Amino acid sequence: MRLFLFLFLGLVLSTTALAGVFTPKVIYGNDDRSDVYETKNANLVALADATAGMFPASKLKLNAQGRYDYDKETFGQSYGTCDDEPFRDQPAAAVCSGFLVGDDLLATAGHCVDSEQDCRANSWVFGYRMQDPKHAPDDFEADQVYRCKAVIKTEQSSRGQDYSLIRLDRPVRGARPLTLRKQGLLPVGEPLFVIGHPMGLPTKVAGGAKVRRWDTSKSFFVANLDTYGGNSGSAVFNEKTLEVEGILVRGERDMVSSGGCSRSNTCADGSCRGEDVTAISYIQKLIAP
Numbered sequence: 109m110r111l112f113l114f115l116f117l118g119l120v121l122s123t124t125a126l127a128g129v130f131t132p133k134v135i136y137g138n139d140d141r142s143d144v145y146e147t148k149n150a151n152l153v154a155l156a157d158a159t160a161g162m163f164p165a166s167k168l169k170l171n172a173q174g175r176y177d178y179d180k181e182t183f184g185q186s187y188g189t190c191d192d193e194p195f196r197d198q199p200a201a202a203v204c205s206g207f208l209v210g211d212d213l214l215a216t217a218g219h220c221v222d223s224e225q226d227c228r229a230n231s232w233v234f235g236y237r238m239q240d241p242k243h244a245p246d247d248f249e250a251d252q253v254y255r256c257k258a259v260i261k262t263e264q265s266s267r268g269q270d271y272s273l274i275r276l277d278r279p280v281r282g283a284r285p286l287t288l289r290k291q292g293l294l295p296v297g298e299p300l301f302v303i304g305h306p307m308g309l310p311t312k313v314a315g316g317a318k319v320r321r322w323d324t325s326k327s328f329f330v331a332n333l334d335t336y337g338g339n340s341g342s343a344v345f346n347e348k349t350l351e352v353e354g355i356l357v358r359g360e361r362d363m364v365s366s367g368g369c370s371r372s373n374t375c376a377d378g379s380c381r382g383e384d385v386t387a388i389s390y391i392q393k394l395i396a397p
Contacts, residue, residue, distance in 0.1 A: 161202030216341030218264030304342025
């Protein structure tokens with residue numbers, strides 16, 4: 109599934125312009141998560157460039173070089189993972205994900221930023237991703253780190269829409285706002301992929317997923333995306349159009365205990381509850397001219 113995703117995107121993207129109380133997430137079927145460095149396709153990298161991780165502002169420390177140090181405790185250390193758990197040696201520093209929808213506008217899950225206090229307490233970092241299999245960023249350049257200036261609109265419900273639109277303290281450099289679906293509903297069965305920060309890890313891309321069903325309210329759809337806590341706020345993309353279809357917000361339990369250590373919860377495709385994705389129409393209406 110992972111190989112298919114990158115072969116598919118390599119073909120499509122080369123010819124396509126860049127058009128709380130919440131349960132975390134899980135693996136469905138094969139683990140389809142991959143690091144951004146695993147593809148050389150510039151357009152896929154550009155989608156990842158528009159992805160940000162949310163960090164507690166208190167955890168980012170300005171160093172003597174004018175860059176920001178961050179907590180590099182690994183996924184394995186933080187969660188006591190089993191030795192064979194993927195990505196266990198990578199840092200797990202982000203607490204939510206978000207994505208650029210305007211020069212200084214960022215969309216995320218409502219339960220990630222639901223107040224001005226949350227806005228002030230957190231920073232957003234673009235470009236938090238692995239450089240190669242062994243090397244995470246040592247620190248962040250100042251122009252990678254943004255503060256939340258204001259919450260434009262936030263809504264959250266444990267069984268409905270869950271989103272926030274925030275304004276950052278300045279326009280984002282080095283990234284282009286993502287293209288959003290403007291009208292209509294994504295059909296059931298359509299292929300999807302997601303970009304975000306599962307368990308606070310550096311940016312991951314995960315495909316091999318599809319729409320299972322729409323909730324009767326039409327405020328969110330359910331998909332078999334390989335996502336976790338930390339992915340909350342991630343952009344969920346239509347694999348055919350590359351438009352953002354929604355915001356990852358909640359799903360199945362993500363980690364389970366196994367012989368004294370923790371590992372990813374795995375569900376067969378089509379089983380378990382699925383992952384809930386708030387329709388992007390809520391954001392589109394707020395930013396539409």
